[in-house]
Amino acid sequence: MTGLVLLIPIALLCGLVALCAFFLALRSGQYDDLDGAAMRMLADGEDE
Amino acid sequence: MATQLLFAEIPAADNIESLFAVPALHCVGCIAKIEQGLAKVPGIESARVNMTDKRVAIRHDPTLEPPALKAAIAAIGFEADMLADPGVDVAAAENKALIRALAVAGFAAMNIMLLSVSIWSGADGATRQMFHWLSALIALPTVAYAGQPFFRSAFAAVRQGRTNMDVPISIGVLLTTGMSLYETLTNGHHAWFDGAVMLLFFLLAGRCLDSMMRVRARAGVAALLKQSAPGALVLDGQGHSHWTKAVDLRPGMRMLVAAGERLAADGRVVEGMSGMDIAFLTGESAPVPVGPGDMVQAGALNIDGPIHVAVTAAGPDTVIADIARLMEQAGQGKSRYVRLADRAARLYAPCVHLLAALSFAGWMIAGASVHQALLIAVAVLLITCPCALGLAVPAAQVVACGALMRRGVLVKDGSALERLAEVDEVVFDKTGTLTLGRPVPRDLDRLAAQDKAILLALACASRHPLSNALRQALNGGEAAAIENVREVAGEGVFGRYGHDDVALTRPRSLINLFGLASEYRRGNHATLLSFADALRPDAIDLIGDLKQDGLAILIASGDRPEALEDVARATGTTAIGHLRPADKLALIERLKRRGQKILMVGDGLNDGPALAAGHASMAPASASDASQLTADAVFLGDRLAPVAVTLRVARRTVRVVKQNFALAIGYNILAVPLAIAGKVTPLVAAIAMSLSSLIVVANALRLNGSAK
Numbered sequence: 001m002t003g004l005v006l007l008i009p010i011a012l013l014c015g016l017v018a019l020c021a022f023f024l025a026l027r028s029g030q031y032d033d034l035d036g037a038a039m040r041m042l043a044d045g046e047d048e
Numbered sequence: 049m050a051t052q053l054l055f056a057e058i059p060a061a062d063n064i065e066s067l068f069a070v071p072a073l074h075c076v077g078c079i080a081k082i083e084q085g086l087a088k089v090p091g092i093e094s095a096r097v098n099m100t101d102k103r104v105a106i107r108h109d110p111t112l113e114p115p116a117l118k119a120a121i122a123a124i125g126f127e128a129d130m131l132a133d134p135g136v137d138v139a140a141a142e143n144k145a146l147i148r149a150l151a152v153a154g155f156a157a158m159n160i161m162l163l164s165v166s167i168w169s170g171a172d173g174a175t176r177q178m179f180h181w182l183s184a185l186i187a188l189p190t191v192a193y194a195g196q197p198f199f200r201s202a203f204a205a206v207r208q209g210r211t212n213m214d215v216p217i218s219i220g221v222l223l224t225t226g227m228s229l230y231e232t233l234t235n236g237h238h239a240w241f242d243g244a245v246m247l248l249f250f251l252l253a254g255r256c257l258d259s260m261m262r263v264r265a266r267a268g269v270a271a272l273l274k275q276s277a278p279g280a281l282v283l284d285g286q287g288h289s290h291w292t293k294a295v296d297l298r299p300g301m302r303m304l305v306a307a308g309e310r311l312a313a314d315g316r317v318v319e320g321m322s323g324m325d326i327a328f329l330t331g332e333s334a335p336v337p338v339g340p341g342d343m344v345q346a347g348a349l350n351i352d353g354p355i356h357v358a359v360t361a362a363g364p365d366t367v368i369a370d371i372a373r374l375m376e377q378a379g380q381g382k383s384r385y386v387r388l389a390d391r392a393a394r395l396y397a398p399c400v401h402l403l404a405a406l407s408f409a410g411w412m413i414a415g416a417s418v419h420q421a422l423l424i425a426v427a428v429l430l431i432t433c434p435c436a437l438g439l440a441v442p443a444a445q446v447v448a449c450g451a452l453m454r455r456g457v458l459v460k461d462g463s464a465l466e467r468l469a470e471v472d473e474v475v476f477d478k479t480g481t482l483t484l485g486r487p488v489p490r491d492l493d494r495l496a497a498q499d500k501a502i503l504l505a506l507a508c509a510s511r512h513p514l515s516n517a518l519r520q521a522l523n524g525g526e527a528a529a530i531e532n533v534r535e536v537a538g539e540g541v542f543g544r545y546g547h548d549d550v551a552l553t554r555p556r557s558l559i560n561l562f563g564l565a566s567e568y569r570r571g572n573h574a575t576l577l578s579f580a581d582a583l584r585p586d587a588i589d590l591i592g593d594l595k596q597d598g599l600a601i602l603i604a605s606g607d608r609p610e611a612l613e614d615v616a617r618a619t620g621t622t623a624i625g626h627l628r629p630a631d632k633l634a635l636i637e638r639l640k641r642r643g644q645k646i647l648m649v650g651d652g653l654n655d656g657p658a659l660a661a662g663h664a665s666m667a668p669a670s671a672s673d674a675s676q677l678t679a680d681a682v683f684l685g686d687r688l689a690p691v692a693v694t695l696r697v698a699r700r701t702v703r704v705v706k707q708n709f710a711l712a713i714g715y716n717i718l719a720v721p722l723a724i725a726g727k728v729t730p731l732v733a734a735i736a737m738s739l740s741s742l743i744v745v746a747n748a749l750r751l752n753g754s755a756k
Binding site for chain 1: 097099100101147158
């Protein structure tokens with residue numbers, strides 16, 4: 001029982017953190033240009 | 049946006065952002081070239097490419113005018129069109145809200161299910177009570193947040209005295225949640241939080257699929273605005289020119305239109321000679337020669353040389369705005385179409401509510417307590433919640449659209465598939481639809497291989513439509529190395545190959561009355577190249593196929609009747625010529641009144657109103673942007689076969705959707721008696737709901753190979 005009291009909040013917190021991370025990613029426009037993101041990965045970026 | 053956060057730190061905050069459509073973007077090299085190339089241009093702060101939308105967002109000094117930016121992109125080697133400010137993209141915002149709701153519902157469903165599994169496997173007493181409370185803690189905010197799309201839509205429907213699919217969903221979810229909360233407060237044995245949240249998750253998945261399908265296909269929101277230029281250089285009395293936005297143009301102003309620019313307003317040419325590409329209006333690819341005194345329309349592309357145009361009509365008074373209005377009016381009929389799932393829901397919702405009410409009354413009469421009777425009624429509502437309608441219909445439509453996309457057909461949304469399945473008469477436009485809509489050179493085989501190579505090299509140096517046609521026809525060949533290449537506007541391309549002067553020019557000697565021609569010269573030898581608009585390779589087969597399927601066929605064109613004779617005879621169909629946009633619209637309306645369900649296939653802006661009015665519509669990818677935007681489906685490539693494939697897939701999709709309805713009803717016949725008998729525990733409800741959803745989705749997946 002004491003284990004549950006500790007573990008369940010931890011598990012829920014982990015899930016919440018992941019959910020917040022997804023929301024942040026969505027907000028910052030990381031899903032706006034999926035095709036472009038796939039391509040930019042291949043860029044050498046020598047000019048940057 | 050992360051990128052904008054970065055900008056906030058830079059003091060030059062008065063820089064503005066302009067959007068350009070760059071259709072030729074296709075690889076990582078293009079991205080790097082544009083972003084790095086533009087960043088070096090003085091006055092441009094940064095450029096960001098969006099590959100998915102084929103757009104470039106440029107942050108720049110406000111003194112830098114759109115033509116200069118366009119020229120900067122052209123200098124890097126890409127054609128660009130300025131996009132008018134797209135404003136707030138409603139559909140994309142709605143899609144994002146749905147994805148957020150889905151993420152929340154998914155997170156909550158998983159966690160509650162975890163707790164529920166421990167209850168079902170024997171957690172008892174204080175542990176069960178704690179788990180119920182934890183479930184409630186997760187479920188209540190989730191229902192309040194993720195349920196909003198359904199609650200809003202249901203509320204809107206009820207307020208208008210109608211019911212849709214969201215009404216039983218909302219009532220089911222709210223009652224189940226309320227009842228579970230009561231159970232938790234009173235230390236009851238069962239709580240249905242998992243069922244309510246899982247239901248939301250499944251239904252949101254269906255809603256998301258539906259909205260993603262729409263957003264994906266609706267790529268260019270501002271496409272019609274793109275056709276007419278965002279502004280023009282206006283000459284004032286002193287001979288200076290100023291960039292003026294299209295909305296600020298007034299009749300009487302004098303626009304300076306350079307070659308390669310689109311007109312921003314209707315007007316009359318006052319100075320200069322040029323050719324105008326008005327394909328957006330007529331679908332005809334050949335440029336129309338204009339000189340002083342001729343009328344030109346907003347959206348027309350100036351091809352040959354600079355002209356001065358006196359504005360006669362601007363903004364909402366232009367021809368293109370007129371057509372846009374016609375299209376809007378004609379499209380209103382289509383928005384009255386009620387989708388299959390909503391039609392089913394109109395029958396389904398009252399039945400379900402009646403059933404729940406009857407079970408409540410029945411148990412009360414049989415002597416059960418109010419609490420017990422209410423629990424059973426809630427179980428009935430939960431079991432009968434229309435998962436199949438909410439998930440299986442979009443699932444079937446998304447799978448079918450995916451299959452069609454692999455065949456080169458983009459379908460705009462699910463309702464388009466449903467309407468395509470009902471079609472019983474097909475009306476074709478001629479130019480650009482049955483024909484390729486672009487000049488194709490004839491008798492190229494007469495030329496020697498070396499001449500072809502020279503011709504290709506010359507054609508590559510020009511953007512004239514006939515050069516484009518030659519380039520396409522000779523594509524794959526080796527271009528000869530020619531020197532001193534130069535293009536003279538209105539004349540042609542000149543160069544030197546070895547010891548010979550070579551040229552691709554407009555015909556010198558003879559006046560060509562029929563069709564288009566250009567002249568190829570090498571040394572003293574001249575060859576006349578003639579061009580014609582050819583039928584699409586499988587147009588005749590396709591019409592035969594459609595007739596075999598029992599569809600009536602009609603050809604409606606703005607062209608001369610004589611030009612239609614060949615096509616009509618070859619395909620054995622009736623053809624009507626000399627139709628203006630409004631006539632085509634009237635024709636469609638007349639056929640509609642006769643009870644026909646029309647599929648309009650057309651490409652030009654002149655087909656726009658007819659496309660909007662038809663029960664369903666398709667356009668080739670070579671069509672004007674406005675037509676592509678209006679059409680329910682757009683097909684790629686030179687072949688017409690996708691039209692028949694689309695109709696076939698649409699009919700199969702509707703068949704699968706109806707099967708799914710049958711499956712859902714079958715599942716209800718099995719599960720509802722259990723619910724009424726009071727045998728449905730949260731465990732049974734969870735298993736029944738997941739199972740029925742899996743079955744209908746699996747059935748929908750059968751459509752994957754349907755477009756083969």
